[in-house]
Structure formats: C-alpha cells, structure tokens
Amino acid sequence: MISGGRHFCKCFELIEMRILRSLLHICVDFISIVIHPLYRLLSGNKVRILCYHRVYDLPEANDVMSFLNVPPKAFAWQMEFLSQNGFNVITLDEFIEYKGKNMKPPPKTVIVTLDDGYRDNYLNAFPILAKYNLKGTFFIVTDYIDSDKIFHWLKLEEKSLAHAQDNRQYWLPLRREEILAMNAQGACFGSHTKSHCSLTQIDESSAMEELRGSKQCLEGILKKPVACFGYPYGDINKSAKNWVQVAGYRAAVTKWGSNTLKSDFFELRRVPIGSQDSLAKFRRKVEGAYDWWFRWVLPFVILVEQIISRGQRRE
C-alpha cells in the first residue's frame, strides 16, 4: 500500500516535471519570437556552429533523443535556407584561419558540424551539402572507422538501437573511402576521440592517448594535419582544455552558445539542431534568437533539474 502510494507520487512528479518542461519551452519559444527581429539586427557578427549528429528518417516512436537526429528532408530545407539567404557557410578549419589572420568573418557566418561519424552522414547529409555547395565539418570517433559494429553509446538509446539493428547500413560508422570522398569535396574532419569517452572522466595519460591516437589516425587517412576536436558529450574542464592544446589541436567545440573571433577557441560553443525544429525555429536559432537561452539560462535550468532529481533519488 505504502509502496503503491510512493509509486503514484513518483509518476505524479514525473508528469509534473514533463508539464513544467513543456511550459518552459513554450515560454522560451515565445520570447525567441519576440526578440528575433532585434537579434537579427544586432548579432549578425556572431559565428554560430550548428550541431548535428544523425541525418536520418527515424520513425517518431524510435526518436527518443530528438536532438540527435534530423530527417534528411528537414536537413535539405535547412541547407537550402542557408544557401539562399546570404549565409556564409565555412568549415571550422576556415574559422581557425580567420582567427590566425585576426580577420573577422563576414556577417552571417555559420559552420555546419556533424558528430560521431555515422554512415548516414555520407549517404544522406553529404549529397544535400554538395547540392547547395556547402562544406560540412565532421567529428569522427576513430576506433570505429571501417567497423561493422554499431556505436556502443547507442545502448543508452534503446528505441533507436532497436531501429538501428534493422537499418545498419545507415547507422554503422563511416568507412575510410567515404571519409576520403567527402574530403575530396572540401569537407573538414576533426577528432571526437578514439572511443567517445568523456575527457572529464579519465586520467591524463588515457586522455593523451585518446587525443593523439585519434589525431594520428585521421591524419594517416587524410594525409593532412587535423586541427579540430569535438569534446564527447560536450564535457569540458580546465584539464581537458589543456590536454587538447598539448595534443596539438587548434580549436575545439563543446556545448551551447555562439562565438566571435575573441572567443576561447578551445571552448567554442554550438547551437543544437533537432528533429523537432520547424524551419521557423531553425531560422530563429541560426539568427541568434536563442543565444540568451543556450548561453545563460539553459545551464542554470539543467543544474536545477539535476538537484531536483538527486533529491528525488535520495527520498
């Protein structure tokens, strides 16, 4: 009886959290609509690095982590929007060049990044980027290149994994020849470690092995220096940033926000794009109307949620 009561309370709390989260997102969307014209005018000099993972038609029932997936159709109209509305799409290597010359990139500069190295990046995203003559920046988990194993972290996404097992040709890691084909068309490649481990959870020698090993692997394939790094899970601290610099990288991307030439290039911020984003919302994101949310409010909201869920676990 007591346990049934507790279960009821738990369900109620979860539903309450879901309702609160939905209400918060409605408010955030409303504010972004109101301030969009102002941000369009004032923040054109910011460089926004868009963050994608999979470009794949995942059925809604399997799409439990919507920020990890964008359907090819949506990706196509997003790239069409960028190419037809005066956006200057560059690679992260090109942003490093601007920094080296201390030269401001043109207004409306955007970088399109895709994490992990799913084969759908080659099969779905690359033809769309090529159609609009845009260059992507791909962060690759190098131990998986050419492997016929599904990425280990998909175990955390049970419903996606069930779908992935039946559609392996899109979900498997990229092959060497696919990386080379994209490289030949001007794509930029960066490391995402060897095994997709969080740099804040391992010691210095393991981190250096992950950072140096993955860099050497990509350089061996591409026959050119690799300068960019993407922190797995966006996890970062002072040591991780230092190790990335010591390993010879020149820029690294983490969690959310926008950038200027004066930003810390070992903590470049990104704008997540997900399957729930309409074209209007994508436009607001890419034109800065969510900058305030990603940079200042969302980290605070996540912190509050963590404190609440820790408290609930203790009860």
Ligand SMILES: [Zn+2]
């Ligand atoms: Zn990743």
